[in-house]
Each structure stands twice: as structure tokens, then as C-alpha cells.
Amino acid sequence: MKFGIVVFPGTWSDRDCFYAVHNILGQEAGYIWHRETDLDGYDCIILPGGFSYGDYLRTGAIARFSPVMDAVADFAARGKPVIGICNGFQVLCEAHLLPGVLRQNEHLQYRCQWTYLRTENINTPFTGKCEIGQVLKIPISHYEGNYYADDDVIKELEDSRRIVFRYATPDGQITREANPNGSMHNIAGIVNKEGNVLGMMPHPERSCEDVLGSTDGNIIWESIIASIQTAAR
Amino acid sequence: MPVSKQQLDEIALSRKEYQMIVQKLGREPTEVELGMFGSLWSEHCGYKHSKALLKMFPHSGKHVRVKPGEENAGVIDIGDGLVIAFKMESHNHPSYIEPYQGAATGVGGIVRDIFTMGMRPIALMNSLRFGPLSDPHNRYLMGGVVGGIAGYGNCLGIADVGGEIFFDSCYSGNPLVNALCLGIGRAEDLVRGRAEGEGNLIMLVGADTGRDGLHGASGLASRTFEEERELRSAVQVGNPFMEKLLIEACLELARTDWIVGMQDCGAAGLTSATVEAAHKGNSGIDIDVARVPRRESGMTPYEVMLSESQERMVVIVKKGYEDRVRALFNRWELHSDIIGTVTSDGMVTVRDNGKIVAHAPTGVLNTAPVYRLRPKRPPWLDGLQTLNLKHIRDIKRGEAADLLLKMLSSPNICSKHTVFRQYDHQVGNNSVILPGSDAAVLRIQGTSKAISMVTDGNGRYCYVNPFAGGVIAVVEAARNTACSGAKPMAITNCLNFGNPEKNDVYYQLQECIRGMSYACKKLKIPVISGNVSLYNETRGVAIYPTPVVGMVGLIDDVRYRCSSDFKESGDTVYLLGDPGDDAGLGSSEYLQLMHNMVKGSQQIDIYRERNLQMCIIAAIRKGLLHSAHDCSDGGLAVALAESCIQGKMGFAGKLNLGGRLDAALFGEAQSRVIVSVKHGAESRLETLAAKYDVPVTRLGRTGGEYLNIKGILNIPLTEIKEAWWNGLSK
Numbered sequence: 016m017k018f019g020i021v022v023f024p025g026t027w028s029d030r031d032c033f034y035a036v037h038n039i040l041g042q043e044a045g046y047i048w049h050r051e052t053d054l055d056g057y058d059c060i061i062l063p064g065g066f067s068y069g070d071y072l073r074t075g076a077i078a079r080f081s082p083v084m085d086a087v088a089d090f091a092a093r094g095k096p097v098i099g100i101c102n103g104f105q106v107l108c109e110a111h112l113l114p115g116v117l118r119q120n121e122h123l124q125y126r127c128q129w130t131y132l133r134t135e136n137i138n139t140p141f142t143g144k145c146e147i148g149q150v151l152k153i154p155i156s157h158y159e160g161n162y163y164a165d166d167d168v169i170k171e172l173e174d175s176r177r178i179v180f181r182y183a184t185p186d187g188q189i190t191r192e193a194n195p196n197g198s199m200h201n202i203a204g205i206v207n208k209e210g211n212v213l214g215m216m217p218h219p220e221r222s223c224e225d226v227l228g229s230t231d232g233n234i235i236w237e238s239i240i241a242s243i244q245t246a247a248r
Numbered sequence: 249m250p251v252s253k254q255q256l257d258e259i260a261l262s263r264k265e266y267q268m269i270v271q272k273l274g275r276e277p278t279e280v281e282l283g284m285f286g287s288l289w290s291e292h293c294g295y296k297h298s299k300a301l302l303k304m305f306p307h308s309g310k311h312v313r314v315k316p317g318e319e320n321a322g323v324i325d326i327g328d329g330l331v332i333a334f335k336m337e338s339h340n341h342p343s344y345i346e347p348y349q350g351a352a353t354g355v356g357g358i359v360r361d362i363f364t365m366g367m368r369p370i371a372l373m374n375s376l377r378f379g380p381l382s383d384p385h386n387r388y389l390m391g392g393v394v395g396g397i398a399g400y401g402n403c404l405g406i407a408d409v410g411g412e413i414f415f416d417s418c419y420s421g422n423p424l425v426n427a428l429c430l431g432i433g434r435a436e437d438l439v440r441g442r443a444e445g446e447g448n449l450i451m452l453v454g455a456d457t458g459r460d461g462l463h464g465a466s467g468l469a470s471r472t473f474e475e476e477r478e479l480r481s482a483v484q485v486g487n488p489f490m491e492k493l494l495i496e497a498c499l500e501l502a503r504t505d506w507i508v509g510m511q512d513c514g515a516a517g518l519t520s521a522t523v524e525a526a527h528k529g530n531s532g533i534d535i536d537v538a539r540v541p542r543r544e545s546g547m548t549p550y551e552v553m554l555s556e557s558q559e560r561m562v563v564i565v566k567k568g569y570e571d572r573v574r575a576l577f578n579r580w581e582l583h584s585d586i587i588g589t590v591t592s593d594g595m596v597t598v599r600d601n602g603k604i605v606a607h608a609p610t611g612v613l614n615t616a617p618v619y620r621l622r623p624k625r626p627p628w629l630d631g632l633q634t635l636n637l638k639h640i641r642d643i644k645r646g647e648a649a650d651l652l653l654k655m656l657s658s659p660n661i662c663s664k665h666t667v668f669r670q671y672d673h674q675v676g677n678n679s680v681i682l683p684g685s686d687a688a689v690l691r692i693q694g695t696s697k698a699i700s701m702v703t704d705g706n707g708r709y710c711y712v713n714p715f716a717g718g719v720i721a722v723v724e725a726a727r728n729t730a731c732s733g734a735k736p737m738a739i740t741n742c743l744n745f746g747n748p749e750k751n752d753v754y755y756q757l758q759e760c761i762r763g764m765s766y767a768c769k770k771l772k773i774p775v776i777s778g779n780v781s782l783y784n785e786t787r788g789v790a791i792y793p794t795p796v797v798g799m800v801g802l803i804d805d806v807r808y809r810c811s812s813d814f815k816e817s818g819d820t821v822y823l824l825g826d827p828g829d830d831a832g833l834g835s836s837e838y839l840q841l842m843h844n845m846v847k848g849s850q851q852i853d854i855y856r857e858r859n860l861q862m863c864i865i866a867a868i869r870k871g872l873l874h875s876a877h878d879c880s881d882g883g884l885a886v887a888l889a890e891s892c893i894q895g896k897m898g899f900a901g902k903l904n905l906g907g908r909l910d911a912a913l914f915g916e917a918q919s920r921v922i923v924s925v926k927h928g929a930e931s932r933l934e935t936l937a938a939k940y941d942v943p944v945t946r947l948g949r950t951g952g953e954y955l956n957i958k959g960i961l962n963i964p965l966t967e968i969k970e971a972w973w974n975g976l977s978k
Contacts (some may be wrong), residue, residue: 069490
């Protein structure tokens with residue numbers, strides 16, 4: 016199977032994503048420049064982290080108008096998996112492929128640190144290999160990761176179990192202290208209604224080897240691979 | 249053209265230097281030429297007062313590929329066909345005037361120095377000095393500087409793996425902001441900053457040119473400053489997004505054979521980029537400023553040549569390849585314009601719409617006068633170096649716990665995580681020891697290797713004893729390197745001093761360089777790049793002489809790396825090195841903090857130090873150690889506490905007291921490292937230490953919930969962590 020990694024001007028997690036899915040998990044992967052519109056041949060699209068267009072104006076606000084984004088929307092509409100990480104999550108929200116927005120962190124500072132994510136829903140293509148409640152050690156690195164949506168949207172996300180990951184303590188408690196940025200309901204990652212588009216602020220591609228401090232991100236890639244293989248059968 | 253004193257002051261040239269220019273040219277310089285001379289002959293670009301002294305540094309080593317001054321940064325070979333380029337640079341004055349942009353463009357400049365050479369920047373580090381945080385202005389400066397480093401560096405996707413931060417009132421009017429960048433690449437992709445080959449094209453790439461940063465090199469970086477507001481226009485504004493595009497485009501270009509060289513526009517902008525490239529290539533250049541795209545109208549040739557607008561690169565393109573190069577930059581959505589050609593006449597020719605506005609020999613422009621002043625040992629050094637402890641009451645056992653908590657929460661010792669967590673220190677998937685340990689460690693993808701990075705430099709030691717301070721700046725960086733398991737490979741440095749035209753400052757500069765050179769020679773560590781920042785004075789008061797060392801070390805097998813945190817309960821903890829005596833209190837953080845005193849020279853024995861470091865490296869490589877931590881600021885008690893806090897694990901043991909209790913706990917005697925040894929490896933460590941002639945003292949064992957030094961102090965971990973962790977937020 017083949018991962019497509021979208022590169023906007025200013026993207027910088029593209030190479031780390033490539034490293035995780037290709038060098039570590041042995042999958043095919045290719046870079047997709049943001050002007051391209053043909054996503055044929057890819058089984059999963061990754062919108063990586065970075066500062067697309069310098070994050071000027073508003074994070075993700077310019078990138079959503081890139082030619083590739085129409086193709087990504089089509090790809091998602093066909094039920095294929097799309098994962099937006101960090102800036103990619105912000106782009107997905109701006110493109111209305113996911114609800115809500117990512118505001119500035121409540122403490123108004125950039126944060127790069129390890130976080131612990133409690134897996135809230137394992138019935139997605141991204142978490143099929145997780146156990147419910149499993150805690151994943153995956154780092155964040157962002158200035159705008161403070162998830163916000165109005166009450167109706169939050170209620171709908173909660174009711175339909177579309178909150179996939181929440182910031183938690185290492186033993187899985189959802190506490191105020193475990194929340195690194197002020198996100199509502201400790202939200203770290205959500206999926207769309209259909210469940211095939213995931214946005215998450217933490218960087219699973221950074222948790223891909225013991226030497227880096229964690230391999231917990233691999234379970235997300237492995238889940239995607241398994242779900243695609245199942246669908247192909 | 250008759251020239252006024254005011255004109256010369258503006259560009260910081262002396263009348264005598266002006267006459268030298270007239271004599272060398274055989275005529276009066278034009279306005280544009282004079283501006284170019286002012287920049288190129290500034291201290292910042294021309295190293296007028298430091299060049300003669302910098303010759304003391306050793307530069308050679310089997311693995312050294314590019315030496316200082318040859319290119320934008322020094323380069324070493326780490327095997328497997330890979331080379332590493334690194335350099336540190338100061339942005340002190342701009343950061344005082346406009347902290348966010350000053351620090352941000354400091355990062356931008358040093359990053360360009362690295363990718364200009366075709367190397368991918370993978371790590372940043374910063375060495376920062378501020379006045380006490382009790383002054384709100386210093387808090388503002390620090391907030392702005394840290395914000396600027398984070399804002400610019402994070403946007404580029406280069407891991408910022410920490411560095412050090414130190415506070416002292418001498419930096420109140422003059423903070424230090426030194427940024428180090430390290431890049432890696434294949435040896436064959438190394439690009440030189442040369443303009444050669446008659447008829448080849450000179451292309452300017454990236455941002456448009458504006459009036460920002462005029463006189464940055466000559467005005468800001470080469471004299472003391474009192475009226476900061478007047479110079480605000482000399483600070484540039486950064487656009488990290490543009491820089492990120494430049495990185496990717498230039499690295500792609502470096503892998504083609506379409507170019508002969510690349511050079512970034514840093515200090516003195518287009519002037520230094522073109523003149524240096526022509527000088528290194530033994531050629532000439534002919535450029536027309538009318539072809540330089542502008543961001544504002546009405547700019548004069550003088551302004552175009554001296555603008556320090558950021559995110560611009562000069563690329564020397566092989567004739568016939570210009571369309572390909574332009575297409576490459578277009579794809580990255582970057583402007584590129586041909587502004588001139590390489591010539592063989594050895595002249596720098598600048599035109600404005602064809603009309604010549606400057607025409608001077610490359611060699612004359614690029615060869616600033618070298619001054620050697622008469623150093624004078626300041627008489628006050630004698631008093632500073634004598635520490636009479638008779639008048640200082642030793643502490644009682646009952647006081648030790650409270651004092652340790654006070655020390656741990658002091659800004660110079662406490663955790664800097666509130667700063668480091670604002671830097672993306674993990675991007676790139678290389679960081680295996682994160683900021684906060686003795687050294688940061690990055691693994692090298694595709695190999696079994698790793699490199700360590702550290703910055704170090706204690707201005708207080710250098711103030712009291714410039715020679716010893718210079719030695720210690722190098723050996724402490726090397727000790728930190730050794731504690732990570734790495735063998736020191738090379739250093740870069742930033743020499744931050746006051747006005748060198750004063751004899752005592754010149755003495756400090758000379759002695760610090762002499763001390764650093766001595767240590768480098770004895771430890772066989774070459775200096776491969778560096779930068780000098782002089783005139784760090786405000787209202788006539790100089791900062792502490794502050795040489796900062798950036799050191800890179802190599803670990804041949806990443807599995808054998810080491811950090812400072814205790815790892816396993818029940819490990820035996822040793823002190824390696826001579827425990828030291830009461831003189832260890834000299835120039836210490838303890839004396840400053842508790843007695844408001846800066847006195848007493850630190851002693852350093854380079855041979856003892858070398859043995860200790862070799863022993864530590866060997867012990868880590870043999871897999872004997874779980875942790876290694878240098879005893880430096882705050883001494884033994886602080887080092888033990890830090891290993892406990894970071895390892896979330898207590899310690900219980902004892903101290904053999906010979907002299908004063910305050911010296912035993914907080915003295916900063918050099919050449920000491922605290923290690924925790926894997927269970928069962930104790931005798932092997934003792935044998936190894938004996939082999940290297942390193943004294944060993946068994947201190948105790950790891951484990952429990954307390955830091956317990958028998959009969960002296962017993963503090964719950966939660967309390968020491970609270971003190972250390974929250975020190976900066978108080």
C-alpha cells in the first residue's frame with residue numbers, strides 16, 4: 016500500500032512522516048506537492064505538520080485553497096483514509112473536512128512536550144489496533160492546538176464518539192493538568208462523521224522508535240495499514 | 249569627495265582608516281565605496297581588533313574539512329561519507345533593541361550560513377545571558393528573545409535542542425543572544441561560497457531588498473550604544489516562511505551541478521556577500537543595483553548595497569544554466585534575478601543602470617586593517633582573585649537543606665524547561681537526549697552514530713580570571729560532552745566582550761582566547777568556526793568577558809549514550825575526580841547568591857581533566873554507567889539533586905568532610921562528575937578509574953523518595969523538584 020504525503024510551502028513534518036511509514040513500517044510513500052491534483056495510486060493521504068504558508072493570516076487558512084485540497088476532499092468523499100497531523104489538522108478544519116477550529120494555546124506559548132493520549136474510540140481506521148482506553152505516548156509541538164467548537168458540535172462529537180484521542184495522564188486519567196493547551200474536553204484528535212478523516216495535534220510520526228522515546232505512534236499507522244488491507248480483501 | 253566626521257561616525261570608520269582607503273585606492277572613495285568599506289572594515293565583518301588574537305586557536309585535525317574563515321561555517325567529517333557544518337553567531341545588540349526580531353533574525357542568519365554550504369540544518373542551540381529577572385525590563389527582553397527564537401526556529405522545522413541561560417546584572421543593559429546551527433549532508437554536496445569562472449552569473453534569490461538593517465554591521469555590531477531608539481531601523485525583520493522555502497530550494501540546488509557557489513546575505517548584505525565570494529574565488533564581480541528587486545521605491549545604490557534585508561541568497565550560476573536555476577526557484581515560489589556576472593579583473597564593480605558607482609579592488613575591500621593593542625592587566629584583578637574565607641561564616645548542618653532549596657530555585661540553577669518547551673526540539677526524528685541534560689544528543693539517521701551538542705561559558709569565572717575562565721569554558725563543554733558518552737570533535741565560539749579599544753578589555757579578550765587555545769590544544773579539539781561580538785557595553789560599563797563555546801562530539805554507537813538522570817534504584821553513586829577543597833567556592837554561584845560576592849579564582853588542572861574525561865567516555869562505552877552528570881554551577885549537592893529530580897528517584901549517602909561544609913556542598917571545584925553505576929559493574933568502574941588515575945569516592949545509592957546526605961540534609965523529592973522546577977516562574 017502507498018501513503019501520499021502532501022507538501023505545502025512551509026510543511027516540515029513531511030520527511031518525518033516519510034521516515035515513519037517507509038523506513039520504519041516498510042510501506043511505500045510519496046510526496047505530493049500542493050499544486051498536484053491527482054491522488055491516484057495512494058491508499059492513504061497524510062497532511063503533515065509544519066507552518067504552511069508561514070501560518071500567516073491564520074493556521075491552515077491559505078493552505079486550504081491549494082489545488083491539492085479539492086483532490087483530498089474527493090479522496091475523503093470516496094471513503095479513503097485521510098490523516099491530518101498538527102498543521103494538517105488545522106488545514107482539515109479550515110477546509111471543513113472536520114468541524115471546529117484550533118485556537119492559540121490558552122497560555123499563549125508554543126509547546127513541545129510529550130503528551131499521553133487516551134484512545135476513546137477503536138472503531139476507526141486509525142485505531143483498530145488499539146485497545147479501548149489505551150494510553151499512547153506521543154509528543155505535541157504547536158502554538159495553535161486549543162480545540163474549540165460550539166456546544167452543539169461538541170455534543171455531537173461526544174454523542175457519536177468522534178473524539179478519538181484525549182489528553183490524559185500517563186495512567187489514563189482525563190485531568191485539567193494533562194491538557195497542554197486548553198482544548199475543550201481535552202480533545203487531541205477527532206474524526207469526521209464517516210470516520211475516515213482524522214485530525215490530531217500530536218505527532219505520531221515522532222513516536223516511531225525506542226531510541227526516540229516511544230513507538231506508540233506506530234500503532235496508528237499499523238491500524239491504517241490493517242484497515243486498508245481488510246477493505247481490499 | 250571631502251568627508252565629514254559625521255559621515256565617518258555613521259559608518260564607524262576612523263579618519264586614519266579613511267586615509268588608508270584613499271591611499272590604497274589612489275583617490276577619494278565614492279559614496280557607495282565608502283559605505284562598503286565601512287561595513288567590510290567594521291569589527292563585525294573585518295575582525296580588526298580580534299584577528300591577531302584569533303590566530304592562537306588551533307584549527308587542525310584529521311577530520312577537519314573546512315577551517316574558520318574559509319567558508320560560512322566550519323566543517324568536520326564524521327565518516328560514512330557524511331560531513332557536519334556548524335557555527336555560532338551573536339545577535340546581541342539587535343536583541344536588546346528589538347528582542348523578538350533581533351533574536352529571530354539571529355536564528356535566520358546562522359541557519360543561512362549552514363544551508364548556504366549545501367548542508368541541511370538539523371539542530372539549533374542558544375546561549376543566552378540576561379540581567380536579573382527581578383527587573384521587568386529584563387523579563388521583557390527574555391520573553392521577546394525566547395519568543396523570537398521559537399517563532400523563527402519552529403517555523404523552519406529545525407530542532408532547537410536547548411543550550412544555556414545565565415543571569416547576572418552585568419547583562420542588564422546588554423543581553424547576549426548567541427545562536428548555534430548545525431547541518432549535515434554528504435561530503436560531495438558541500439557548496440563553497442565562491443564566485444569564480446568569468447562570465448558566470450550572479451543571481452539574487454529570495455526576499456526583495458528594503459531599507460531595513462542599514463548599517464547593521466558597522467553601526468550596531470561594532471560600537472557601544474547608548475541611544476538605542478535611534479538605531480531601531482538598523483534591526484531587521486524576519487520572515488521564517490521565506491527562509492524555509494530558501495532552505496529547501498537551495499538544498500535541492502546544491503545537489504545539481506548548475507552552480508559554482510552560494511553565499512548568504514548576512515551582515516553588510518549584498519556588499520559582503522558579493523565581495524567575499526569574489527575574494528574567495530580570486531575573481532571580480534560586476535553587478536548592477538538597478539536589477540535588484542526592491543520592496544520600497546527611491547532606494548539609492550548605497551542603500552541597496554548596504555541593506556540587511558533578511559532571507560536573501562547570492563547564487564553563482566554556471567553560464568547557460570540560469571533558466572534551470574530560475575525554474576527550480578520558481579517551483580519553490582521564490583524570486584530569482586540575475587544582477588551581474590563574475591569577472592576576472594579582481595575588481596568589484598557596482599553599477600546603477602550601467603553607470604559605475606563603485607569600482608575597487610576586491611582584495612583592498614576585503615582586507616580590513618588589523619590592530620594589535622597593548623593589553624594591560626587590570627590592577628583590580630588581584631583583589632578579585634583573592635578569596636579570604638575567614639570572613640565568611642560556614643554553614644551549619646541544620647541550614648543545609650534550606651540553602652539547597654534556595655540554590656535549586658535560583659534562576660541560574662533551576663530548570664529551564666519553561667524556555668525549552670517553547671522550542672520544537674524533536675522535529676526531524678533525531679533527538680535522543682532532549683534539552684536539560686549535560687549535552688543534547690542527536691542520532692544520525694542511516695548510521696549507528698550520534699552527535700552531542702553543548703554550549704558553555706561562565707562569564708563570572710572569566711571576569712575574575714580571564715585565562716582560567718577561558719580554559720574552563722572549553723573543558724566544561726568537553727566534560728559535558730564526555731558525560732553524554734561522546735568524544736569531543738570540534739568547537740565553534742562566540743566571543744562576547746566589551747570595547748576592545750580599552751586596554752583592560754583587550755587584556756580580557758587576549759587572556760580568554762589564550763586560555764581557550766591552551767585547553768583546545770591540550771584536549772586536541774580544533775576550533776572550526778566562530779564569531780566575535782565586541783563593544784558589549786552600555787554607558788561605559790562592559791559585560792563580563794563571556795566567551796561561549798559550542799562543542800560537537802561524536803558517539804560511534806548511539807546505544808552507548810548517557811544522560812544525567814538516575815535510572816535505576818539501588819545503583820551505586822560515585823564521585824569521579826578530586827573532591828576539591830574550599831577554593832572551589834571561588835566565583836561560585838553560592839558566593840554570589842548567598843553572600844553577593846564575586847571573588848576567588850577557580851583552579852583547573854588540564855591533565856587531571858583530560859584523564860577524567862577519557863575515563864568517563866570509556867566507562868560509558870563499556871556500558872558501566874546509568875548516568876553521568878558534571879558538577880558545575882551549584883556544586884555537588886545541586887548535581888545530586890538534579891540527577892534525582894530528572895530521574896524521579898531519591899539518593900541516600902554520605903560525604904567525607906575535610907573542610908568547610910558550604911564548600912563541600914556548593915563549591916564548584918572543577919574536574920568532577922557524579923555517576924551512577926549499573927549493578928554489578930562497580931569493581932569494573934573502580935579498576936577503570938585507577939587505570940586513568942582518576943580518584944573515586946563512593947557517595948551512596950540511588951532510590952527512595954528523599955535526597956539524603958547523612959547527618960547533613962534529608963529532603964523529600966517533591967520539595968526539591970518543586971524548588972528546581974518552578975524557579976524561573978517565581
